[in-house]
Amino acid sequence: MAEVLVYVDHVDGAVRKPTLELLTLARRIGEPVAVALGNGAADTAAALAEHGAVKVLTHEASEYADYLVVPKVDALQAAVEAVSPAAVLVPSSAEGKEIAARLALRLGSGIITDAVDLEAGDEGPVATQSVFAASFTTKSRVSKGTPVITVKPNSAAVEAAPAAGAVEALSVTFSEKATGTKVTGRTPRESTGRPELTEAAIVVSGGRGVNGAENFAIIEALADSLGAAVGASRAAVDAGWYPHTNQVGQTGKSVSPQLYIASGISGAIQHRAGMQTSKTIVAINKDAEAPIFDLVDYGVVGDLFDVVPALTEEIKTR
Numbered sequence: 001m002a003e004v005l006v007y008v009d010h011v012d013g014a015v016r017k018p019t020l021e022l023l024t025l026a027r028r029i030g031e032p033v034a035v036a037l038g039n040g041a042a043d044t045a046a047a048l049a050e051h052g053a054v055k056v057l058t059h060e061a062s063e064y065a066d067y068l069v070v071p072k073v074d075a076l077q078a079a080v081e082a083v084s085p086a087a088v089l090v091p092s093s094a095e096g097k098e099i100a101a102r103l104a105l106r107l108g109s110g111i112i113t114d115a116v117d118l119e120a121g122d123e124g125p126v127a128t129q130s131v132f133a134a135s136f137t138t139k140s141r142v143s144k145g146t147p148v149i150t151v152k153p154n155s156a157a158v159e160a161a162p163a164a165g166a167v168e169a170l171s172v173t174f175s176e177k178a179t180g181t182k183v184t185g186r187t188p189r190e191s192t193g194r195p196e197l198t199e200a201a202i203v204v205s206g207g208r209g210v211n212g213a214e215n216f217a218i219i220e221a222l223a224d225s226l227g228a229a230v231g232a233s234r235a236a237v238d239a240g241w242y243p244h245t246n247q248v249g250q251t252g253k254s255v256s257p258q259l260y261i262a263s264g265i266s267g268a269i270q271h272r273a274g275m276q277t278s279k280t281i282v283a284i285n286k287d288a289e290a291p292i293f294d295l296v297d298y299g300v301v302g303d304l305f306d307v308v309p310a311l312t313e314e315i316k317t318r
């Protein structure tokens with residue numbers, strides 16, 4: 001069976017959920033071989049083996065933390081040359097997409113970004129994408145070189161599938177460009193204790209209807225009752241009510257959670273572009289004609305200042 005390289009996104013050995021989702025998808029098209037780089041790379045092996053990695057290629061070097069992206073591209077290229085995989089899967093984070101694009105260029109391969117599903121095909125893996133502000137779903141495959149595919153978080157369930165996960169050292173020679181852009185400092189974002197927006201299983205978002213920064217407290221309370229991340233429409237962000245890092249949509253982040261709750265959001269196409277692939281969509285809006293109701297699974301016509309706190313209280317009792 002062909003091997004499929006999976007780029008491991010981890011923090012000091014703790015594997016992030018999107019990588020475990022990639023392992024689920026990788027198993028559909030071949031045998032997953034994980035590539036873990038940087039500090040704690042070897043510590044990822046147990047989690048990766050538990051989720052189906054037949055092999056874990058590791059390389060620890062300070063360059064991965066000290067310089068932007070290129071050392072990781074060098075390592076992935078070395079892994080491709082060593083394994084000749086059927087595909088390379090990378091999580092669709094900002095960094096992941098840059099790594100994937102640079103890798104595809106190096107390999108002379110085609111690339112598919114922001115896939116939301118993946119299946120085996122007669123002529124190689126077939127990726128599903130949601131395009132044109134989520135108006136269409138397309139299926140495509142790479143016809144030239146080793147397919148490089150980035151996959152959006154929450155595109156697949158994390159499934160346990162114990163495998164050997166044998167750790168092997170990857171031999172990497174850094175290119176001249178590897179040390180081209182040095183990281184001079186890192187400022188950790190203040191933690192809210194909530195999950196990362198793009199990785200969250202549940203997202204609760206507020207829009208212009210929330211009517212003020214202070215009122216976002218009711219959106220946050222609902223989010224916290226569900227263990228959810230908080231999102232915001234651009235109207236709410238532009239008004240200064242919530243940070244841009246939480247904006248969902250065409251010029252914000254793209255999310256695909258199991259459950260998306262939109263409160264006081266009209267459902268403009270640019271907002272839909274960032275959330276339409278959510279598995280279940282719920283909207284709370286006082287205007288029964290709001291376009292958001294065209295795409296919801298469940299809609300509540302009502303004042304969010306009544307509905308959201310009532311929902312939070314009900315959830316807390318369960």
Ligand code: FAD
Pocket residue numbers: 206207208209210232233234235236247248249250251252253263264265266267268269270271274284285286287290302303304305
């Ligand atoms: P509105 O459209 O004003 O809707 C507010 C809704 O709240 C209304 O439906 C109203 O009925 C409801 N409401 C009001 N009060 C209450 C209440 N008390 N209870 C219940 N409901 C209530 N937008 C994004 O979100 N993300 C993007 O990334 C983005 N990118 C853009 C890029 C471009 C190039 C452009 C041109 C626009 C972009 N926009 C984006 C803006 C987008 O077009 C909309 O203007 C924006 O999404 C509207 O936000 P909203 O739904 O919160 O506000």
